[in-house]
Every structure is written in C-alpha cells, then in structure tokens.
Amino acid sequence: MKKLINQTRYRCDFCRKEYCTEAATARHEHRCGSNPQNEFACGCCVFLKEVEKEIESEYTDYNGEPIIRKKRGFFCLSKQQRLYPVSAERKGLVDKYPETFEGEEIMPKECSSWDFSKRAVMPELPTGVVEYTK
Numbered sequence: 001m002k003k004l005i006n007q008t009r010y011r012c013d014f015c016r017k018e019y020c021t022e023a024a025t026a027r028h029e030h031r032c033g034s035n036p037q038n039e040f041a042c043g044c045c046v047f048l049k050e051v052e053k054e055i056e057s058e059y060t061d062y063n064g065e066p067i068i069r070k071k072r073g074f075f076c077l078s079k080q081q082r083l084y085p086v087s088a089e090r091k092g093l094v095d096k097y098p099e100t101f102e103g104e105e106i107m108p109k110e111c112s113s114w115d116f117s118k119r120a121v122m123p124e125l126p127t128g129v130v131e132y133t134k
Ligand SMILES: [Zn+2]
Pocket: 012, 013, 014, 015, 016, 017, 028, 029, 032, 033, 034, 035
C-alpha cells in the first residue's frame, strides 16, 4: 500500500468536485450543473412537460417513406412553447441538427412563469402535442 502525499488535485470552480487532471476538470466544468452557463429555470417547474417529438430520419423505409423516430422533447405549458435543454446547445447538437430543434427555444435562465405549486392553473397541451410516454 502506498500513501500518496502532496498530489496535485483540481477542483471545479462551481461545485466542489475534484479530479486528478486538468483536462477532466475542464470537461466537468463545461457540463457542471452549478456552472451559471448551464443554468436554466425549468427545473422543478410544474409547467414543464415531457412531450413527444418526431424526428424525420435521413433514411427511408421500403416504401420510400421517411422514417419518423419518436424522441423525448420538452414543452412549457405556460408559454405554450417547445423547449430544448441547455445541454443540447452545449453539446453542439443545435448547430449540428438544426432541423431537430426547429420551432423550439432554449430553456430560459430566468422565467417569470416558473411555479412549483400544485395549485397552479394548468393550461392544456395544444392539439398535436402529445405527452411523452416510454
Ligand atoms: Zn462542478
């Protein structure tokens, strides 16, 4: 057994996670939930719903029809707006697959509609927007 002393450790600037290498720490800081760059107001908000999102694949089926895949998306009942998470932008997905995020807005950092109370008056999902089920 070796006792390691005086080792260099790196700590995230935003939370207190520690890593052995600078690269690992930088990678973590980039996606750290405590990094203000990654903040969004929708967490715990009653108006945020998981909804189905249809993504047209570049491939077609035997009949030449485009293959539609169902994915999980987000919808704000208060704003009546489809949303995508901050992580999608951070990972560069929004630039890479703009058609996947068409008509959607990034989850806001601050929101005047944010509510966690169960008594909130819940607007309906508009027609055509379906709640996501696994
Ligand atoms: Zn962190």
